[in-house]
Amino acid sequence: MISLHAPAINHIRNLYSYRLSAYLCAMETFFNHYLLFLADTVTIVVALLIVAGGITAIAVSKRKNPTSGQVQVSDLRKQLEQSSENVQQYRLDKKALKAHQKTLKKDRKDKAKDPITESCTYLLDFKGDIRASAVSALREEISAIIQATKPGDAVLLRLESGGGMVNTYGLAAAQILRLRAAKIHVTALVDAVAASGGYMMAVTADRIVASPFALIGSIGVVAQIPNFHRWLQDRNIDWEQFTAGKFKRTVTLFGENTDSGRAKLREELEETHALFREFVQQYRPQLDLEQVATGEAWLGSKALQLGLVDQLATSDEIILEAAQKGKVLTLHYQRQKTFPQRLGLAAQQSWDKLWQTPL
Incomplete structure (x- = not known):
């Protein structure tokens, strides 16, 4: 071993x-x-x-045709009725539910006898970014409404925008004026914000309804731009810009800004503000512009006191009221987008979220 x-x-x-x-x-x-x-x-x-x-x-x-698109329509009143019926099935006992369904069936039968005379409310949504890019869909939706509308029809516009570029928001406001020119009553519904360019759109409506804590107003103009001239100068980098016309470029991102250029930009801002004030005064003549056209924004309750809005309520309340009186149709224009366009839109939306500033 x-x-x-x-x-x-x-x-x-x-x-x-x-x-x-x-x-x-x-x-x-x-x-x-x-x-x-x-x-x-x-x-x-x-x-x-x-x-x-x-x-x-x-x-x-x-x-495919990259510019092709269509207006999609859904019956919002039917959706609301269906939601209500789903709740009633759990709320009521069998006997009460049967009686309720019988009454509902009779009401629908009565309405179906003369559907032509029943009023219709069209619901539009506008969620604005700096460029008011939703205006391309808004114009198509409004064109569809103008062609289909009957006497007594109305439009509810759910509006949410903190403002943006003057020219594109001016175009969006002009689209709403097309409805007024066609004798279609328009109500602007503001749940969150209608400021600056957003308020420019709202004033073109016959009536403005805002929630108590919505942000309203900001009748003013702002321009801001960083300047890297001194940073480039410290690194011995020249920036050359060639223009024809004394004020072709008033201020610049990389060049040296002059007092005359700054003065010209301020002059242009004042002119734009004056046009903004005149536009608001035209459609809401009861406003005291010296009080409200200061660039400030107010919460809904204060905006009502100042006359910036006509009623305090949420869009849901107004839509339910419309559904009780007649048909409510939601319109949404959907355009076919190419793959590069979808990528570009996603990038642009990300940029706007970072830099969105009311003008």
Whole structure:
């Protein structure tokens, strides 16, 4: 029988432990490399799928008319009635539910006898960004309404905008004026904000309804631009700009701004503000412009006191009232967009969220 001394036993144990550690280390290295290889492979495959999908989307979009689109219509009153019936099924017992459904059926039958004379309310949504880009859909929706409307019909415009570029918001306001020219009553509904360009749109409506804490007003104009001239100068970088016309460019991003250029820009802002004031006064002559055209914005309750709005209520209340009186149709213009357009729109929306400032 062979016996081992303690030092020999310890040596064997250490040797075994070393070999086990080396094996585990090798296995760990193998799995790490394998996982890295797997991650690289998955990344490449996903990238290839994205590129292939993008190429396919572009190819498909080229076969379609990129400017094609259509106005989608949904019956909001039916949706509200369906929601109410769903609640009643749980709220009422069988006998009461049966009586309720019988009454509802009779009401629908009576309305169906003369659907032509029933009034219709058209619900539009306008969520504004700096460029008022939703105006392209708004103009199509309004054109559809003007062609389909009957005497007694009305429009509810859910409006949410903190303002933006003067020219595009002026165009959006002009679209609402088309409804008024067609003798269609327009109510602007403001749940959150209608400031600056947003309020320019709101005043063209026959009536403005705002929630108690909506932000209203901001009848003013602002322009702001960073200037990197000194930063470029410190790095010995010249910025050259060539113009024809004394005030073709009043202030610049990279060049040296002059006192005359700044003065000209202020003059242009004052002229724009004067036009804004005149526009508001034309459609809400009861306003004291010296009090409200200061560029300030007020919460709904204060805006009501100042005459900036006509009623305090949420859009939901007004829509329910309209649904009790007649049909309510929601209109939404959907345009076919190419894949690059969708990417560009997503990038633009991200930029606007970072830099949106009322003008």
